[in-house]
Amino acid sequence: MAFAQATKSKSVSQPKKATILNTFRRDYQLWLMILPAIICVIIFNYIPMYGIQLAFRKYDFTAGLTGGEFVGFQYFIQFFNSHLFWDLIRNTLLISITTIVVGFPAPIALALLVNQIRWKRGKRILQTTVYLPHFISIVVLVGLLNVMLSPNTGVLGLLLAKLGVEGNLLASVNAFIPIYVLSDVWQHVGWNSIIYLAALASVDPQLYDAAKIDGANRWQIIRNVEIPAIIPTIVILLILNMGTVISTGFEKIFLMQNSLNLPISEVIETYVYKTGIMSNQFSYAAAIGLFNTMINFMMLVVVNTIAKKVARISLW
Amino acid sequence: MKKKIVLFIFVGLLLFLAACSNDEASNEPEETEDGRVVLTGLITKHPLTKELKDMEWLEEVEKKAGVDIKWEEVTADWDQKKGAMLAGGDIPDIIVGPNAITDADFAQFPGLFENLKPLIEENGANIQAMFEQQPKTEILSTQSNGDIYGLSKYQRFWPDTATMQFINQQWLDNLGLEVPTNWDELFDVLMAFKEEDANGNGDPNDEIPMDFSPVGEGGFGYFQPTVLLGSTGMTITGGGGQGYFLEDGEVKNFFTDDRYKDLVSSLHKLYANGLISEEAFTQDYSQYQAVARGEGENAKVGYTFGWEKTDRFGLQVADQYVSFAPMKQSADYQGDVSWSYDYDNLNYGVNFVQMSSQTSNKEAAMRFINELYDPEVSLQVLFGSIGPNIEKTGDNAYKVLAPQDEEMDPGTWKWTSSWADNGPMYIADDLEVELPTDMQSVDEQQAPFKEVFETVDENDVFPGMMLKYSEEDNNKMTLVNTDFMNLAISKFGEWITSGGIDEQWDDYVKQVDQIGLPSNIEIIQSYYDDYKAQLD
Numbered sequence: 001m002a003f004a005q006a007t008k009s010k011s012v013s014q015p016k017k018a019t020i021l022n023t024f025r026r027d028y029q030l031w032l033m034i035l036p037a038i039i040c041v042i043i044f045n046y047i048p049m050y051g052i053q054l055a056f057r058k059y060d061f062t063a064g065l066t067g068g069e070f071v072g073f074q075y076f077i078q079f080f081n082s083h084l085f086w087d088l089i090r091n092t093l094l095i096s097i098t099t100i101v102v103g104f105p106a107p108i109a110l111a112l113l114v115n116q117i118r119w120k121r122g123k124r125i126l127q128t129t130v131y132l133p134h135f136i137s138i139v140v141l142v143g144l145l146n147v148m149l150s151p152n153t154g155v156l157g158l159l160l161a162k163l164g165v166e167g168n169l170l171a172s173v174n175a176f177i178p179i180y181v182l183s184d185v186w187q188h189v190g191w192n193s194i195i196y197l198a199a200l201a202s203v204d205p206q207l208y209d210a211a212k213i214d215g216a217n218r219w220q221i222i223r224n225v226e227i228p229a230i231i232p233t234i235v236i237l238l239i240l241n242m243g244t245v246i247s248t249g250f251e252k253i254f255l256m257q258n259s260l261n262l263p264i265s266e267v268i269e270t271y272v273y274k275t276g277i278m279s280n281q282f283s284y285a286a287a288i289g290l291f292n293t294m295i296n297f298m299m300l301v302v303v304n305t306i307a308k309k310v311a312r313i314s315l316w
Numbered sequence: 317m318k319k320k321i322v323l324f325i326f327v328g329l330l331l332f333l334a335a336c337s338n339d340e341a342s343n344e345p346e347e348t349e350d351g352r353v354v355l356t357g358l359i360t361k362h363p364l365t366k367e368l369k370d371m372e373w374l375e376e377v378e379k380k381a382g383v384d385i386k387w388e389e390v391t392a393d394w395d396q397k398k399g400a401m402l403a404g405g406d407i408p409d410i411i412v413g414p415n416a417i418t419d420a421d422f423a424q425f426p427g428l429f430e431n432l433k434p435l436i437e438e439n440g441a442n443i444q445a446m447f448e449q450q451p452k453t454e455i456l457s458t459q460s461n462g463d464i465y466g467l468s469k470y471q472r473f474w475p476d477t478a479t480m481q482f483i484n485q486q487w488l489d490n491l492g493l494e495v496p497t498n499w500d501e502l503f504d505v506l507m508a509f510k511e512e513d514a515n516g517n518g519d520p521n522d523e524i525p526m527d528f529s530p531v532g533e534g535g536f537g538y539f540q541p542t543v544l545l546g547s548t549g550m551t552i553t554g555g556g557g558q559g560y561f562l563e564d565g566e567v568k569n570f571f572t573d574d575r576y577k578d579l580v581s582s583l584h585k586l587y588a589n590g591l592i593s594e595e596a597f598t599q600d601y602s603q604y605q606a607v608a609r610g611e612g613e614n615a616k617v618g619y620t621f622g623w624e625k626t627d628r629f630g631l632q633v634a635d636q637y638v639s640f641a642p643m644k645q646s647a648d649y650q651g652d653v654s655w656s657y658d659y660d661n662l663n664y665g666v667n668f669v670q671m672s673s674q675t676s677n678k679e680a681a682m683r684f685i686n687e688l689y690d691p692e693v694s695l696q697v698l699f700g701s702i703g704p705n706i707e708k709t710g711d712n713a714y715k716v717l718a719p720q721d722e723e724m725d726p727g728t729w730k731w732t733s734s735w736a737d738n739g740p741m742y743i744a745d746d747l748e749v750e751l752p753t754d755m756q757s758v759d760e761q762q763a764p765f766k767e768v769f770e771t772v773d774e775n776d777v778f779p780g781m782m783l784k785y786s787e788e789d790n791n792k793m794t795l796v797n798t799d800f801m802n803l804a805i806s807k808f809g810e811w812i813t814s815g816g817i818d819e820q821w822d823d824y825v826k827q828v829d830q831i832g833l834p835s836n837i838e839i840i841q842s843y844y845d846d847y848k849a850q851l852d
Contacts, residue, residue: 062427171813280423
């Protein structure tokens with residue numbers, strides 16, 4: 001049937017090949033509808049890219065972005081030779097990889113779990129409870145962390161002290177990443193699970209029935225029906241996440257920073273802020289930022305290629 | 317139909333583009349009905365400070381200068397706003413605020429700000445008077461190329477140091493102890509505070525023997541234990557900053573000095589014995605203030621640093637505390653004792669007022685700025701209007717009045733009524749002023765520190781804020797300092813909380829040298845030598 005339709009429509013429009021011009025003429029209403037979005041992307045995402053050249057020039061206010069003296073890779077070399085270079089790379093990778101390893105599977109597990117709940121009201125209450133923290137602003141969240149983890153007065157601080165975890169966790173180099181990642185998971189797990197729940201909702205009920213008739217238990221249903229159903233979503237989200245692997249959450253890290261956890265909490269983005277914005281080294285900061293973006297871009301391409309080869313799922 | 321849609325979209329796009337394009341700002345001088353020049357102004361003020369339109373003195377000054385200023389009042393997030401404003405090149409005619417625009421901004425955005433030097437020569441009698449009577453103010457205002465973009469201030473009444481040390485006398489009395497005179501005695505006293513129920517409330521564990529203000533990642537500031545470096549004879553300024561100090565005219569940095577190592581070791585000894593607040597490194601300043609205010613009559617903190625007793629401990633427990641003279645490093649230490657010398661930082665300030673180079677009527681703007689530096693006006697900038705805040709008791713004599721609201725302390729009254737310390741001012745030395753009670757008590761509490769400063773030589777006081785670096789040197793130093801502070805401040809915290817300074821010290825010094833500290837010291841030394849020559 002489908003085949004017949006295809007051949008039929010093909011025979012009708014046979015003389016015209018699908019060239020770009022043709023698609024414009026044929027679907028101009030669609031193009032018109034998407035035009036505002038295209039304009040926005042060009043204005044806000046592409047035009048500002050000419051600022052990249054700042055990384056190769058000595059910034060001069062009077063001459064504007066494009067006028068400064070061209071210095072080539074000087075600022076990049078300066079960054080590579082910086083004493084903080086390897087520390088920054090290590091901290092950034094450590095924090096973002098831990099975030100992905102711990103934070104990425106959590107919403108999947110939660111979605112599968114929530115999907116098993118048959119009691120509708122309870123399911124709704126649970127879902128709302130877990131996604132609400134998503135709306136807490138980062139400043140408030142870090143404030144909460146400070147209050148709760150305080151070793152003398154905080155609820156969590158006192159509890160952990162009872163369990164034998166001594167000292168001030170906020171000041172500890174070892175505790176920084178766990179606190180950062182776990183609070184991140186707590187905050188976003190509910191929200192991120194929504195997309196998986198949506199994917200699960202689209203699973204054909206016939207598959208469930210068939211599985212049940214075959215005698216599958218809950219665990220087997222999850223393994224053989226539900227997980228395969230959301231794998232495309234998982235892969236796409238993983239690829240997208242890899243594109244930001246080296247962009248840690250600047251605000252949260254910056255707010256959680258103090259003089260004691262600095263050896264682990266100084267990441268590329270906080271360093272860019274300190275040199276670029278606070279000390280007016282615009283060109284240097286632009287170079288570091290560009291370096292950061294290049295790595296992200298490469299990660300995105302690599303992961304996409306792997307996913308395409310292995311699972312035949314990809315962004316492009 | 318199709319044509320209509322296309323036309324509709326076309327018109328829409330045109331409107332969109334029209335909205336994007338910039339209206340040409342008119343440079344025509346505007347005037348009010350009574351012939352005053354209309355200018356725009358921006359001030360970064362304290363959140364407590366009342367609206368500018370309610371300040372009587374300001375209204376008078378504007379009238380006298382023949383200007384009418386449309387003020388924009390910024391109380392928060394100035395750093396973020398500033399970047400966008402400067403990069404856009406669209407700035408108000410006059411900008412007021414403590415270092416709101418920095419020397420680095422002048423270097424980064426040349427041509428945006430007016431060189432005030434010729435204008436001062438024509439229309440700036442009050443400013444010239446300040447420059448003559450307080451030569452440091454001229455040095456502070458002048459860039460390395462001789463231009464003047466931002467004007468400094470002279471505030472006169474502020475004391476030699478911003479950081480005093482306080483100890484709880486009542487606790488000492490309860491336990492039969494004396495005020496410590498060296499680090500070893502301090503250790504014993506703090507130990508007693510911790511072990512026994514010093515505040516006498518029945519709970520021997522609620523005392524915090526020692527607390528200090530949180531250390532920022534960019535360097536040291538007021539109310540931090542670096543002031544104890546004075547016990548070794550070192551004079552630091554502004555609480556320590558990035559460690560640069562002066563000894564016999566030679567620029568050094570205490571972060572690689574053995575005396576600093578001694579201090580950190582001894583602080584570690586305190587910390588390891590549970591004598592320093594566990595939250596000293598993670599609390600914010602408001603927590604630091606709140607903890608010391610105790611609970612009711614019950615004081616919580618034994619030994620700490622602050623600006624003034626009631627400010628630090630609140631009215632309830634302030635009476636329990638005394639300020640005391642800087643300690644010696646050890647009982648057998650023979651050398652001089654010093655402290656953080658902050659007189660310049662407290663009484664002078666850089667870049668308090670700037671003018672845009674685009675200002676339509678520069679003479680009028682200069683008249684207004686000059687008027688702010690009139691000594692009588694300056695007094696009102698600091699304490700509030702004559703009438704509600706200040707009483708004129710003689711030709712050159714004034715009395716700062718107590719707050720109208722009886723529950724308010726004089727400090728808060730000052731900050732709510734006027735620009736206070738955030739304003740440009742020149743408080744001439746020949747004004748006779750009866751100060752408010754808070755300033756008087758600062759003076760009394762400072763007595764033990766004054767004695768120390770009598771022996772301090774000018775060649776031992778680093779005039780950090782007086783040195784104006786060229787853009788190139790400034791950039792070079794900033795990059796080194798960012799990396800250097802990253803290492804040094806985190807090591808400072810680590811060594812105090814976990815120890816290990818003896819094993820790591822040599823590697824650390826080597827690393828700091830590699831980062832480039834020696835070249836920074838060299839740069840600063842050459843600027844200092846120039847500054848000295850300028851003064852002579």
